Amino acid sequence: MTNGIRNHQVGDKVETYFLIKTSTKGTASNGKPFLTLQLCDHTGEIEAKLWGCSPEDEQAFCSQVIVHLSGEVSEYRGRRQMKIQSIRPTTAMDQVKVADFIRSAPISPDDMLDEITQYIFEMKNANIQRITRHLMKKHQTAFLQSPAATKNHHEFVSGLAYHVVSMLKIARSLVELYPSLDSDLLYAGVILHDLGKVRELSGPIDTQYTLEGKLIGHISIMVTEVAQAAEELKIDSEEVLILQHLIASHHGKGEWGSPKVPVVKEAEVLHLIDNIDAKINMMDRALETVQPGEFSERVMALDHRSFINHVSISLL
Amino acid sequence: MTNGIRNHQVGDKVETYFLIKTSTKGTASNGKPFLTLQLCDHTGEIEAKLWGCSPEDEQAFCSQVIVHLSGEVSEYRGRRQMKIQSIRPTTAMDQVKVADFIRSAPISPDDMLDEITQYIFEMKNANIQRITRHLMKKHQTAFLQSPAATKNHHEFVSGLAYHVVSMLKIARSLVELYPSLDSDLLYAGVILHDLGKVRELSGPIDTQYTLEGKLIGHISIMVTEVAQAAEELKIDSEEVLILQHLIASHHGKGEWGSPKVPVVKEAEVLHLIDNIDAKINMMDRALETVQPGEFSERVMALDHRSFINHVSISLL
Amino acid sequence: MTNGIRNHQVGDKVETYFLIKTSTKGTASNGKPFLTLQLCDHTGEIEAKLWGCSPEDEQAFCSQVIVHLSGEVSEYRGRRQMKIQSIRPTTAMDQVKVADFIRSAPISPDDMLDEITQYIFEMKNANIQRITRHLMKKHQTAFLQSPAATKNHHEFVSGLAYHVVSMLKIARSLVELYPSLDSDLLYAGVILHDLGKVRELSGPIDTQYTLEGKLIGHISIMVTEVAQAAEELKIDSEEVLILQHLIASHHGKGEWGSPKVPVVKEAEVLHLIDNIDAKINMMDRALETVQPGEFSERVMALDHRSFINHVSISLL
Amino acid sequence: MTNGIRNHQVGDKVETYFLIKTSTKGTASNGKPFLTLQLCDHTGEIEAKLWGCSPEDEQAFCSQVIVHLSGEVSEYRGRRQMKIQSIRPTTAMDQVKVADFIRSAPISPDDMLDEITQYIFEMKNANIQRITRHLMKKHQTAFLQSPAATKNHHEFVSGLAYHVVSMLKIARSLVELYPSLDSDLLYAGVILHDLGKVRELSGPIDTQYTLEGKLIGHISIMVTEVAQAAEELKIDSEEVLILQHLIASHHGKGEWGSPKVPVVKEAEVLHLIDNIDAKINMMDRALETVQPGEFSERVMALDHRSFINHVSISLL
């Protein structure tokens, strides 16, 4: 096999397997139908056009199908594009499976669960601990599979857990640096803040917003779940309210989707940590395929900025 | 008795009862303490200064006390002010009670409850009807007393119920005009949208935000209550989600406190009706003490605009 | 004939008449010219491509021509598109006329005029009544034909009158609910607020902005016309000024085109009613071709929101 | 007499005449009334407090009265204040008149009129020339007296004419530099753009907005007047429309009060010239009483900036 799409250069000849992520039919200016295939492997994605496709092709080359393809990496409007020479759907004979073509977190779900469990174990406040453990347990399976978003950052298998684990590490270093921070509250906030995404998003592959996601969103979902957990665990104290506030306010501002702005110190810090991990991840993603000295594509969620892949200063 | 504070002019001599709404201590430039009293009756409010007050005065003239006062209406920086000639706390002998001094809705709570009940009765969808009836019943007593806000509009006893009844009337006329509107959904949205204020606000007198109000707010409170009601009533259908969406989105935009913008037609219409009733109420309030041909004070919540009390055109 | 474009599904075979709304020439990537035809009937619109067109085709298939067409409804980038199998211009023999292909208000112009006349008749202030009647009479013919906009809402024959009639009905219900509202002023404001559109827009078919519309706009046009009407009728009183204010401020904010923000209560209410009728109309338009459970295209003028066509709750 | 308020320093003893611009009654913390007098001469203004005033004082020291005063310039919260030692109203014996105490343009009205007339005379397009001359003639007396604003810039007698003359000079230099500019249009725009202020403002002393100014504003007033002038002069050509556009758009943006943004080159240039003259005038005004090396008070209309009175570079 190859070293993955991400590392291919324009001009490379390719003969390998890909997963079709999405397949969209169009009509060319000569009136004939064609398919726009978004192909992926575990390292990245590339677009390909299948010109003059038959109705059978439409059936065969649809989303989630693994194909074998010969082609060449070309360029179109500044983006790499795969020029198809031949393409065929795979069969059992090819011995390939979908999981091999999907990007996932660099740490295994089990290891991440262990790490999160350790943070819960360290909590000193029993109410916070019980609510956090209860909700993690309730959604554990989905949580360990879920991406953290449909695009922009952590949009891969187990992306949500990976986002949480990274944030916990930053949280710990801030708790050490600023002793006035309440660690229980901050860790619980990190673990629960995006947990509602297991109901907001459709799952790790071809991720879409669910109806619930579109109508009420992961913040309202999780504020409600905390209330229900507290009821079930018969906890009725101020901690519940503060925990709900952390979740409700973690987007930081009304225009970013939070019904309340942070008025608890740990809520503001939760928002800042979320911001850091998401932004570094977005920049890493944008720079991944950029040559040294060149600028990335514009990143919508970072004010349409384009980032330079500068020379590695520390290694000069 | 007089015809109320609202109708007093500068220069009027006054000898009557007032309720102290708030009492704040200050220090004058001669170093002596004084009290700033916010006095009210059922028609409005006026400020008074009690200069050179003793520690006993501080005790005697505090919030919620009814006083008997002789004085004169003067003017300070364009606002009316009560100049105190004599003031004393009342006793049982005076036979006055707090309720007589508080502004309340022009319709009785019982009549408003009947009217709302009628709208619930008319609902055709059983799930919507049961959830609405369940939540109204649960909070009925508080709902019929609660103001709709701490200031700006409907900030009086039963203001919340009065706001809902007015909105229901507008809703009915729109349902008649636009047949595509779903009446059940719109009526339920109107009845429930602000119900969380019974937990967000402290009650009808000297209304404050509760801790819960400050940390999560009436929108998140009510989205959660709908979920809990549905669970209790064993209703698990799309209506629940849409009802939660109506509540979540009724402020119209993220920067106005809604975690989701309206994407259901009735949610947008709910927001528009809420807007109309609140704004007309605010303008009426601002114009209440303005002489014909004059402009009101600036209304913060209406983009700091000042409104003219124009001549009554239809009566010319 | 068929039941109209709006009700066609992808895959439907079509053999019927259409009106060409616009025809735009392009060059395909093979260097050959083609026409993009925007076809319409009285229920809606659909795009079609005429590939490899001759100079004669360009002449024949231009705007305002009625054609007979055989084809199939296909889909392109999520939008329905008409795939042309054969197309020909019609002749007198076909016995079709343009009026049959144009969308118009669901009430007849005469009925709408009667209704508006009734509101004018009810006015108690003679000056307001005379100005309103004078201007309605002056522009009556154009007013009854004019759309209310070039796109977004009420963009059809008699759309302006239909918009006014709907607003009058809302105005009446608000006047009943809020007795402090001045009905004469509000009704006159509703009737006149957009009347300048008869000079701002080019007319009901293929509606464009006139030079006057682009350079000064319907608000300035109408503020001027009220002044001229008052002069002609020898009315010189405060009502004229307030009426001009209602027109000038009815967009609500400077950034929405109003040279003055509303400072008269009825001006604010006029703006709110205008808003309601326009927004409900836009949502109805957006949802018109959306399947139950699906989301509409994004509506530019409603903050780019996409609306769900939810199940009809009241009918469940 | 002295060299004027503007040049007084803290600590200066003063014995001279002043005009009372405004007189406002207040109540001191000892319960006694006092007057806040805004005193002015032709160079500037200063505030004074008249403590413990009698009802007779209130009558005597009201707006537009000239007083004779002995006192000392002191400082309060960073602003100069006049400490009154003795004060008395003047009589005929004092031989002082209001006109001597009012700030006015540095050029005489007659000279300014001559200058403007010259620009009108130079116009080559008869329609533009006739409309401009007609409107200047109609409002000539008020125009030559009127200030250009109630505060911020050119808020003095003949300020409007002075603003126009300055702008005409800038306009001429731009016309010389950029030959593509249409001089007739630009000069007419400059002369007419703010002429509506003669109806928007109450006049040169204690300038207020008129009802007409508040309800429709000088832009709508003037757009209407151009239409009426054209009608009267029987001119019906595109020039009228473009002239109205220049007036309507001269504030540059909707949020700054223009119902249309400039889409004619001369309209944009008119806005830019207006901007320059207003801003330089505001900065000069703010810096007028500032010591070298110090910063001025914040100027609201210039984004709350504070300007430095730097050393005179060219003279070093």
Add this chain to the structure above:
Amino acid sequence: MTNGIRNHQVGDKVETYFLIKTSTKGTASNGKPFLTLQLCDHTGEIEAKLWGCSPEDEQAFCSQVIVHLSGEVSEYRGRRQMKIQSIRPTTAMDQVKVADFIRSAPISPDDMLDEITQYIFEMKNANIQRITRHLMKKHQTAFLQSPAATKNHHEFVSGLAYHVVSMLKIARSLVELYPSLDSDLLYAGVILHDLGKVRELSGPIDTQYTLEGKLIGHISIMVTEVAQAAEELKIDSEEVLILQHLIASHHGKGEWGSPKVPVVKEAEVLHLIDNIDAKINMMDRALETVQPGEFSERVMALDHRSFINHVSISLL
């Protein structure tokens, strides 16, 4: 030769020379490569498509090559496009040179230098004069060639010098009109404000931002250069700081790229003059190819406005 691209109408046959400004490869829907050529002469630009190009064509028709072309001006999506009938690269035999095809300032570099030198000569403050002369001398060659921007305004050979000369003329007329303005400071600010563009931009042909331009920009570059010049010339006085402030603040606002807003009067005026010259230039550019009575394309940098090419009023 012809009278230039700018003056060609749709339908014109063309047989002439062009310079290829940019050449971009694409793939047509039939899978074949094509070139999009941006062609220019000294009057303007036009796009052309070279369909079905060979690898040799790609080599031959690249940026900076002069070609000889036969074709016809057509229209595509409202823009003119050159339809190529035949095209060939030129050789020495054609006797054409790049300089003939490039737009440049209407005044010669030498004349502009003379004019700027005159302003420097007039300066009375020796420090300001020496710094200005030093920096002009240092960058003289690049300055006289450089465009003032990559697009929008003065994006041609010597555009920067032309922009400076125009601004100096406006500055002089303002200095005459407002005697409080410090001419030395204003002239020096005009001459130096954009001088950093000689390092920010790559040069006059196919202008790009340099790495330095992207990372720190012409404002920071020039603030630094003034500090270095002052050090070198051993000038250590307040003038240096004020000069740096003029450069730093000349974009007027933080969101337009200035690290400080203007707090020196001449800094604000510098910003206003810069604005005027840039905006008039942009409008002239936009209107250059527009027929009388028509509207231009939308100008991004002028709030997306479209300007009308109105009839020449002064010539009617």
Add this chain to the structure above:
Amino acid sequence: MTNGIRNHQVGDKVETYFLIKTSTKGTASNGKPFLTLQLCDHTGEIEAKLWGCSPEDEQAFCSQVIVHLSGEVSEYRGRRQMKIQSIRPTTAMDQVKVADFIRSAPISPDDMLDEITQYIFEMKNANIQRITRHLMKKHQTAFLQSPAATKNHHEFVSGLAYHVVSMLKIARSLVELYPSLDSDLLYAGVILHDLGKVRELSGPIDTQYTLEGKLIGHISIMVTEVAQAAEELKIDSEEVLILQHLIASHHGKGEWGSPKVPVVKEAEVLHLIDNIDAKINMMDRALETVQPGEFSERVMALDHRSFINHVSISLL
């Protein structure tokens, strides 16, 4: 001595030493002068009024004087105020010194310098290391004394160094978590980003902006200093440019004072770290004197939010 101002409650009798931070003269409504004294010790500040002060008092009780005072902590408009019973300036006999009354960083300057030196020592890129060391050395004395701001955060002696040390610790933990980050660049950015404040601010006591601070600001100052250091050290490589970019962009947005937005990953991270340390410091400062369960005053720089001092969750 006492345990400091910060810990005093309303009603406490106080007899101790204070430093006068600022002293401002006012005139009471009885016409007599008074002094508003801002008193401080090493824990916080409190305001006091000295009524009826003599000219000698004005001389004696000025900024930077240590006084001995008997008084009582009272409350005025929700803020604590010191009611003076007796006050006298101190003499050598009192054996008190200014340094004892000033707030400073909780770590000694020497320890902070050691820590920063260690980070410089670890740098692998010689150019980055040399520039950082050069500039730290150049400004070392001022840097170790300087506050980081005039208010809001780190506004105390050595506040700048303390801010840098905290940020370095966060930087190190992020470098460990995200291996793609270039540590040399990030550490150098942290150390240098605010170093220009030693020229922007007047020093640790009664901190003001210098003229240089107001006219060009610490960002432009430092971008220039890096250029000058590189010149002196004969370093001419891309690292210099990137380092300047980090400094120029560290406020994150144009409207927050950065002439360039971050386009280098480490620049964005530098901005995020700066944000975290500043915001946590501001919240700690705001909550410092707030009782458990109460809300703080509104914090201007944190969107006017008020923060709750919630119960210590981890200790429940």
